[in-house]
Amino acid sequence: xxxxxxxxxxxxxxxxxxxxxxxxxxxxxxxxxxxxxxxxxxxxxxxxxxxxxxxxxxxxxxxxxxxxxxxxxxxxxxxxxxxxxxxxxxxxxxxxxxxxxxxxxxxxxxxxxxxxxxxxxxxxxxxxxxxxxxxxxxxxxxxxxxxxxxxxxxxxxxxxxxxxxxxxxxxxxxxxxxxxxxxxxxxxxxxxxxxxxxxxxxxxxxxxxxxxxxxxxxxxxxxxxxxxxxxxxxxxxxxxxxxxxxxxxxxxxxxxxxxxxxxxxxxxxxxxxxxxxxxxxxxxxxxxxxxxxxxxxxxxxxxxxxxxxxxxxxxxxxxxxxxxxxxxxxxxxxxxxxxxxxxxxxxxxxxxxxxxxxxxxxxxxxxxxxxxxxxxxxxxxxxxxxxxxxx
Amino acid sequence: xxxxxxxxxxxxxxxxxxxxxxxxxxxxxxxxxxxxxxxxxxxxxxxxxxxxxxxxxxxxxxxxxxxxxxxxxxxxxxxxxxxxxxxxxxxxxxxxxxxxxxxxxxxxxxxxxxxxxxxxxxxxxxxxxxxxxxxxxxxxxxxxxxxxxxxxxxxxxxxxxxxxxxxxxxxxxxxxxxxxxxxxxxxxxxxxxxxxxxxxxxxxxxxxx
Numbered sequence: 001x002x003x004x005x006x007x008x009x010x011x012x013x014x015x016x017x018x019x020x021x022x023x024x025x026x027x028x029x030x031x032x033x034x035x036x037x038x039x040x041x042x043x044x045x046x047x048x049x050x051x052x053x054x055x056x057x058x059x060x061x062x063x064x065x066x067x068x069x070x071x072x073x074x075x076x077x078x079x080x081x082x083x084x085x086x087x088x089x090x091x092x093x094x095x096x097x098x099x100x101x102x103x104x105x106x107x108x109x110x111x112x113x114x115x116x117x118x119x120x121x122x123x124x125x126x127x128x129x130x131x132x133x134x135x136x137x138x139x140x141x142x143x144x145x146x147x148x149x150x151x152x153x154x155x156x157x158x159x160x161x162x163x164x165x166x167x168x169x170x171x172x173x174x175x176x177x178x179x180x181x182x183x184x185x186x187x188x189x190x191x192x193x194x195x196x197x198x199x200x201x202x203x204x205x206x207x208x209x210x211x212x213x214x215x216x217x218x219x220x221x222x223x224x225x226x227x228x229x230x231x232x233x234x235x236x237x238x239x240x241x242x243x244x245x246x247x248x249x250x251x252x253x254x255x256x257x258x259x260x261x262x263x264x265x266x267x268x269x270x271x272x273x274x275x276x277x278x279x280x281x282x283x284x285x286x287x288x289x290x291x292x293x294x295x296x297x298x299x300x301x302x303x304x305x306x307x308x309x310x311x312x313x314x315x316x317x318x319x320x321x322x323x324x325x326x327x328x329x330x331x332x333x334x335x336x337x338x339x340x341x342x343x344x345x346x347x348x349x350x351x352x353x354x355x356x357x358x359x360x361x362x363x364x365x366x367x368x369x370x371x372x373x374x375x376x377x378x379x380x381x382x383x384x385x386x387x388x389x390x391x
Numbered sequence: 392x393x394x395x396x397x398x399x400x401x402x403x404x405x406x407x408x409x410x411x412x413x414x415x416x417x418x419x420x421x422x423x424x425x426x427x428x429x430x431x432x433x434x435x436x437x438x439x440x441x442x443x444x445x446x447x448x449x450x451x452x453x454x455x456x457x458x459x460x461x462x463x464x465x466x467x468x469x470x471x472x473x474x475x476x477x478x479x480x481x482x483x484x485x486x487x488x489x490x491x492x493x494x495x496x497x498x499x500x501x502x503x504x505x506x507x508x509x510x511x512x513x514x515x516x517x518x519x520x521x522x523x524x525x526x527x528x529x530x531x532x533x534x535x536x537x538x539x540x541x542x543x544x545x546x547x548x549x550x551x552x553x554x555x556x557x558x559x560x561x562x563x564x565x566x567x568x569x570x571x572x573x574x575x576x577x578x579x580x581x582x583x584x585x586x587x588x589x590x591x592x593x594x595x596x597x598x599x600x
Contacts, residue, residue, distance in 0.1 A: 129403060193572045200576030203418070207411040208584055216584070 012336060013351040014069030023356060024063045031058045031367050035375055046386065050378035057081075057374070058367050065359060069352075071327030071340075075366075076176055079166065082370035083173025085377035087227050090114075092380050092390050094229055102232035108136040114144030114229075117153050117169070121202060121275040122209040122217055134213050152369070159361045161283030162276045165266055165306070166326035167362045168369050171224050175265045179257035179305060186259040188302075194268055195307045195322075202271035223248035223265060267306035267322070277322045285340060285358045287325055289317045290347050293337035300329035300338055317347070325358065394543045398550020405551035409438070410558070411581045412478065412516050416509060417561035418574025419481070427562025430509045435552050437510035441517020442524070442544045447537065467519060468592030471585050474515035478582030481508055482575045 015023070035051045042048050061074045068074075094101055094114075103113060115137040126134045133139070133146055140147040156164055165172050201221070208216045218225075220241065226249035231238050256264035266273050280286065289300075294314065301309045308323040319329070329338035340355040341347065380390045398405075413434060417427055484498040501508055517524075564570045 129407070193576070196569055196572045197576055199569075199573045200415075200580055203414060203573065203577040204411065204580035204584065207407075207414060208581065210407050211411060220584075 012069035013355070015066045015352055017067055020063055020067035023066055024059055027062050027363065028059050030364060031055055031371060034368055035371050046382045047379050050375045050382060053378055054371055054375040058371060062363050066356065070331050071355065072331040075167065075327055076180070078366070079173040080177040081374060083170050083177060085370070085374040086170035088377040088380055089373045090228055096391050101229050103229050104232045111136055111138045113137045115146040115149045117149060118222065118272040119215050119218060120150065120153060121272060122206055122215050125206055125210045126213055130213065134209060135215055156365045157276065157279045158282065160365065161280040161285070162323065163285070163325040163362055164276055165273055166324035167366045170370070170373065172263065172266050174227070175253050175257055175263040176305065178254050179261050179263050181258050182261060185261040190260065190268065190307065197268055198270055198274035201269060202274040205271050217271060220244060221248065223252050262307065263305045273322070280321050280323060284343055285325060286343060287319045287323055287329060287338060288341040288347050289314050290337040290339065291317045293335045295335050297334060299332050299334065303328055303332055394546035395550040398547040399553065402551045402554035406554040409516050409555060412474065412512050413555065413558055414561070415574045415578035415581055416512060417558050418564070418570050419578060421562050421564045421570050421574065423565050424559055424562040427559035431555060431559045433506045433509035434513035435555065437513025438517035439545065439548050441514045442548050443541055445518060447541065464592045464596035468589045468596060470515055470518050471589030471592060474512065474519065475582045475586035475589055477511050477515060478578045478585065482579035482582060
C-alpha cells in the first residue's frame with residue numbers, strides 16, 4: 001500500500017497471502033452454506049447471480065482484511081453496503097407481504113410488526129414484571145419474529161459484545177456511511193458530557209416503557225422509522241411523530257455524522273448502543289493500546305467513530321466500555337499500538353492471532369445476517385433492471 | 392393494617408410510576424447511600440403531602456369520588472407539566488458543565504433550598520393520576536371521617552414506600568462522576584416526555600371540553 005505524502009507510515013500486522021488464502025477457505029465454505037440456504041443452488045439465474053456476487057464480495061473482503069491487516073476500511077465498506085441492502089430488502093419485503101410500508105392499526109393489533117433489536121432493552125423490565133412483551137410483534141414463526149431476533153442477538157452478543165454495533169447492526173451502517181462523506185470534520189470535538197447521553201436515554205426510555213407498557217422509543221425517538229416503516233398517517237399525533245422521526249434521522253444520521261465525521265446516532269444517542277456496551281464485559285475480545293508502542297499522538301482519540309477513546313483511556317491502555325471493535329484505531333495507529341486482544345492474554349501476544357480470532361466470529365455473524373440481505377437486495381435490483389419491477 | 396397491605400400489594404406498580412422521576416434524581420445526586428436515603432425521605436415526604444392533600448380536598452368538598460371528574464385532563468395536564476418543568480430545571484440548572492460560576496436564578500434557588508427539589512418532585516408525583524393512587528382513593532372513599540381518610544392514605548403510602556428504599560443504593564455509585572451527569576441528562580429526557588404528556592392533556596381538555 002502506498003501512503004500519501006506527509007502521512008506517517010502505519011505499522012500494521014498482516015498475514016502472508018498463503019496464510020490468508022488458507023484462512024479464507026473455511027469462510028468460503030461457511031458463506032456458501034449460509035447464502036445457498038440448503039444443499040441445492042437456486043435455479044433462478046438472477047437469484048444465482050446475486051448469491052454468487054454476494055459470496056465473492058464477502059470472501060474478497062475477508063481475504064483482504066487478513067492479507068492487508070486493514071480491518072476498518074473493508075469492514076466499513078461492507079457494513080455500509082449491508083445497511084443500504086437492509087433498507088432495500090426490508091422495504092420491498094414489507095411491500096410484497098403487507099402491501100404498504102405504513103403500519104396500520106390492524107397490523108399492530110395482528111402483531112405483524114417485525115421485531116427489531118433496538119427494542120430489546122425496553123421489553124425486559126415489563127417482561128419480568130408483567131410477563132408480557134410490550135411490542136406488537138409475533139413471538140415465533142413470522143418474518144423477524146421476537147423469538148428469532150432475541151436468540152440471534154443473544155448469540156452474537158455473547159460472542160462479540162458491542163461489536164454488534166459495528167459488524168451486525170444494519171442501522172449503524174447508515175450512520176457510518178454518512179460519516180464518511182466529506183474530507184474533514186467541520187466540528188472537531190464534542191463536549192464529553194454529551195457522550196453520556198445514550199445512557200440517559202436508555203434509563204429514561206426503559207423506565208417510561210415500564211410505566212406506559214409501550215415501546216416509547218419506537219413511538220417517539222427511533223430515527224430509522226424514517227427509512228423503514230412508520231405508523232400510517234391517520235391523525236395529527238401521527239403527523240407529529242413522523243416529523244419527529246424524520247427530524248431525528250436528518251439530524252443524527254445525516255447532518256451530524258457529516259459534520260463530525262463520526263457516528264453521531266450510535267455514539268451520542270442510541271440507547272441500545274449503551275445497553276449493548278454492557279456486553280463488552282462478558283465477551284472474550286477487546287481492543288487494547290500497547291503503552292510501550294503508543295506515542296500519545298491522539299489520532300485514535302480524534303478519529304474513533306463512537307467516541308470510545310479518551311486521553312485517559314489511552315493512558316490506561318484501554319478503550320472505553322462503549323468500544324464497538326470497528327477497527328478504526330487499529331487501522332490508523334501509526335505505531336501499531338492499538339490492536340485487537342483476547343482477554344486473558346498478554347498485550348504482547350501475537351496481534352495477528354488475536355485479530356484473526358476476533359474476525360472469524362465477527363465475520364460469520366456479519367455474513368449470517370447481512371449476506372442474505374445483500375443477496376436479496378442485489379436480486380431486487382437485478383429484477384428492476386431486467387423486468388422493470390422489483391417484485 | 393388493610394391499607395398498608397394494599398400498599399404492599401401495589402408497590403411494584405407504584406415503583407414503576409415513581410421510578411422515572413426518582414431514578415434520575417438518585418443518580419444525579421449520587422453522593423453516598425446516606426445522602427440518598429435523605430433525598431428519598433424528602434421525596435417521599437413530598438409524595439405523602441400530595442396524597443394527603445388529595446385525600447383532604449376530596450373529603451372537604453364532599454366529593455369522595457375518583458379525582459377530577461370535572462376538568463380531570465386539565466388538572467393532571469398541569470401537574471404533569473409542572474413535574475416536567477421541575478425535572479428540566481433540575482437537569483439543566485444543576486449540570487456542572489452547563490452552568491459554571493456563581494449560581495443565579497433557578498440554580499441559586501435549588502442551592503438555597505436543596506430539599507425543595509426532591510420534595511417538589513415527590514409532591515408532583517403524588518398528585519398525578521396512577522393506578523395505585525386510584526386504588527387508594529377508592530379505599531379511602533369508604534372512610535366516614537377526614538382522619539380515617541387521611542390515615543388510609545398514610546398507611547397505603549407507607550406500604551408502597553417500602554419498594555422505593557432499594558433505589559437509595561444508587562447513592563453508592565458516587566465514585567463515578569459520569570453517573571451524576573447521566574442522572575441529570577435522564578431527568579431532562581423524562582422531563583421532555585412528561586412535558587409532552589402534560590401539554591397533550593391540556594390541549595385535549597381545551598380543544599374538547
